[in-house]
Amino acid sequence: MSNVSKTERQAAMIREISGANPAKCMKCGKCSATCPAFDEMDIKPHQFVSYVQDGNIEALAASKSLWKCLSCFACIERCPRNVKPAKLIDAARQIVEREKGGDYLSPDEIPALLDPELPQQLLVSAFRRYRR
Amino acid sequence: MKYSYYPGCTLKNKAKVLDAYARASALALGFELEEIRDWQCCGGVYPLGSDEIATKLSSVRALADARDHGRELVTLCSACHHVIKRVNDDMQNVADIRTRANNYMQLDTPYTGETNVLHFFEVLRDRVGFDALAKKVVNPLKGKKIGAYYGCLLLRPGEIMAFDDPENPRVMEDFIRALGAEPVVYPYRNECCGGYISLKEKEMATRMTDTIQESASGFGAEMLITACPLCRYNLNMTANGLPVVYFTELLAEALGVKEGIEA
Ligand code: SF4
Ligand code: SF4
Ligand code: SF4
Numbered sequence: 095m096s097n098v099s100k101t102e103r104q105a106a107m108i109r110e111i112s113g114a115n116p117a118k119c120m121k122c123g124k125c126s127a128t129c130p131a132f133d134e135m136d137i138k139p140h141q142f143v144s145y146v147q148d149g150n151i152e153a154l155a156a157s158k159s160l161w162k163c164l165s166c167f168a169c170i171e172r173c174p175r176n177v178k179p180a181k182l183i184d185a186a187r188q189i190v191e192r193e194k195g196g197d198y199l200s201p202d203e204i205p206a207l208l209d210p211e212l213p214q215q216l217l218v219s220a221f222r223r224y225r226r
Numbered sequence: 227m228k229y230s231y232y233p234g235c236t237l238k239n240k241a242k243v244l245d246a247y248a249r250a251s252a253l254a255l256g257f258e259l260e261e262i263r264d265w266q267c268c269g270g271v272y273p274l275g276s277d278e279i280a281t282k283l284s285s286v287r288a289l290a291d292a293r294d295h296g297r298e299l300v301t302l303c304s305a306c307h308h309v310i311k312r313v314n315d316d317m318q319n320v321a322d323i324r325t326r327a328n329n330y331m332q333l334d335t336p337y338t339g340e341t342n343v344l345h346f347f348e349v350l351r352d353r354v355g356f357d358a359l360a361k362k363v364v365n366p367l368k369g370k371k372i373g374a375y376y377g378c379l380l381l382r383p384g385e386i387m388a389f390d391d392p393e394n395p396r397v398m399e400d401f402i403r404a405l406g407a408e409p410v411v412y413p414y415r416n417e418c419c420g421g422y423i424s425l426k427e428k429e430m431a432t433r434m435t436d437t438i439q440e441s442a443s444g445f446g447a448e449m450l451i452t453a454c455p456l457c458r459y460n461l462n463m464t465a466n467g468l469p470v471v472y473f474t475e476l477l478a479e480a481l482g483v484k485e486g487i488e489a
């Protein structure tokens with residue numbers, strides 16, 4: 095019971111945070127076809143849209159797609175229905191980070207990842223995307 | 227002509243040359259980039275969540291500062307440009323974000339998106355003009371076959387970035403032509419290099435940059451140019467890939483102002 099309402103609440107949050115409307119999706123698959131991270135994703139961009147629409151949030155929260163999206167906006171640019179799959183993925187990621195404190199990057203990992211050429215921009219962006 | 231200028235954190239550090247060559251070239255072309263006072267890092271990625279405010283404030287501050295000086299705001303790094311341009315769009319068009327950002331900031335005059343944000347390429351195209359640029363070239367880069375790497379952030383979402391045709395851009399090719407070199411158009415020039423994925427997932431990122439590099443060399447490019455320090459870093463992960471240089475380095479070279487700028 096509480097689980098159902100939690101799922102509903104999360105689905106609503108994803109819609110609200112993202113400002114995207116999954117109901118407009120016509121399941122053409124164009125977003126997935128253009129996604130450079132497609133092979134790495136367990137839930138593909140077009141499926142992600144359906145999952146939000148069906149309220150199947152638990153699966154989304156556990157999906158590794160959250161950490162594979164590159165924010166390249168190809169899916170947003172090329173979606174014929176202006177659904178904005180990347181925004182839905184990002185909203186789901188934020189919910190996970192906010193609720194579980196689920197971080198994909200810890201400061202302890204950083205020293206081992208550094209090299210002399212690495213631009214600040216990379217650290218800054220990764221921190222912003224992977225942590226709350 | 228003077229523009230307000232937002233350099234960004236990377237251009238103060240690992241990508242100093244991107245900045246130095248741009249300033250020298252600007253002077254040679256008759257305009258000046260005046261750095262905004264006390265700017266703060268934009269965060270590198272645009273906060274997509276419609277409820278995020280705090281992460282957008284550094285951009286709003288820079289935008290308001292340019293407005294207060296009555297100037298257009300120029301950026302160089304693709305990522306800074308993307309973030310600041312999109313936050314400006316929010317300030318123009320999203321009433322809720324505009325109100326809450328202004329409540330936080332308590333500026334003397336509330337900011338409502340008045341500033342025009344220009345990427346350096348747009349200054350060259352729309353303010354200087356590529357014909358005028360070509361006339362100032364003293365060392366034409368004759369015979370060089372150059373691939374433009376656009377990446378994602380300058381182009382998408384096209385509706386907001388309004389930089390060029392997101393699927394068939396030409397500004398960087400026109401730039402290359404103005405310098406006397408030969409642009410090489412290749413299919414992967416506007417596909418993603420992996421962005422921040424290269425921090426933790428080198429293998430995935432390298433697979434992506436290998437594809438881009440192969441696409442460019444397959445079409446005959448001898449070098450790649452970019453505006454983005456992260457694109458450059460990522461594209462350099464490909465073993466034996468084409469050399470990747472900042473577009474401002476070529477510009478400074480063609481304008482004859484490259485010497486004396488320490489790389
Ligand atoms: S491209 Fe748009 S309409 Fe097509 S499947 Fe993806 S989200 Fe749905
Ligand atoms: S933004 Fe994310 S989901 Fe969309 S195409 Fe790029 S990597 Fe794929
Ligand atoms: S995009 Fe980059 S370089 Fe630009 S200020 Fe922001 S993080 Fe730093």
Ligand code: SF4
Binds near residue numbers: 380417421
């Ligand atoms: S191409 Fe790469 S670094 Fe450059 S803008 Fe895209 S993700 Fe960013």
